[in-house]
Amino acid sequence: MKIASATAADIADWASLRQALWPSHGTEWHRADIEKMLASADDKANFIAWTDTGVAAGLAEAALRHDYVNGCKTSPVAFLEGIYVDPQHRRSGVARLLVAAVEAWAQSQGAKELASDAGLKNIESHDMHTALGFEETQRVVFFRKLLAP
Numbered sequence: 001m002k003i004a005s006a007t008a009a010d011i012a013d014w015a016s017l018r019q020a021l022w023p024s025h026g027t028e029w030h031r032a033d034i035e036k037m038l039a040s041a042d043d044k045a046n047f048i049a050w051t052d053t054g055v056a057a058g059l060a061e062a063a064l065r066h067d068y069v070n071g072c073k074t075s076p077v078a079f080l081e082g083i084y085v086d087p088q089h090r091r092s093g094v095a096r097l098l099v100a101a102v103e104a105w106a107q108s109q110g111a112k113e114l115a116s117d118a119g120l121k122n123i124e125s126h127d128m129h130t131a132l133g134f135e136e137t138q139r140v141v142f143f144r145k146l147l148a149p
Helices: 008-021 027-038 096-110 125-130
Strands: 002-005 045-050 054-064 075-086 114-116
Touching: 002 096, 008 027, 008 045, 008 054, 008 075, 054 096, 054 114, 075 096, 096 114
Parallel strands: 075 114
Antiparallel strands: 002 045, 045 054, 054 075
């Protein structure tokens, strides 16, 4: 398995992996978002895991956050914005390699902490984060109330 920074040449595979991670957006939306990220990549890192046969097996996207990040004590904080491993490549160390690449990038940017989040019901993601050395800092439920016009 090889981990490499994602480039414009990887847009098709990158968008496909993002679509699997965030299916509520269409592939064209992901392509446009990727192009925006590539145009302003200063505080962002994007990695793709490639098999020995050149198949995109997973991705990790990260950014430096300069605002407050729940559970963290420093700034900036590297934030794992998204991580996805194709189901046929899970439990083979791909996520660990992707997170290691994010950690190396984060340290090169001066970050002292790496944070992430997952939905309350996404137990598989909770388990992955724990296995990769993350510790849970808090649970939050957000609320909203629509105001009358």
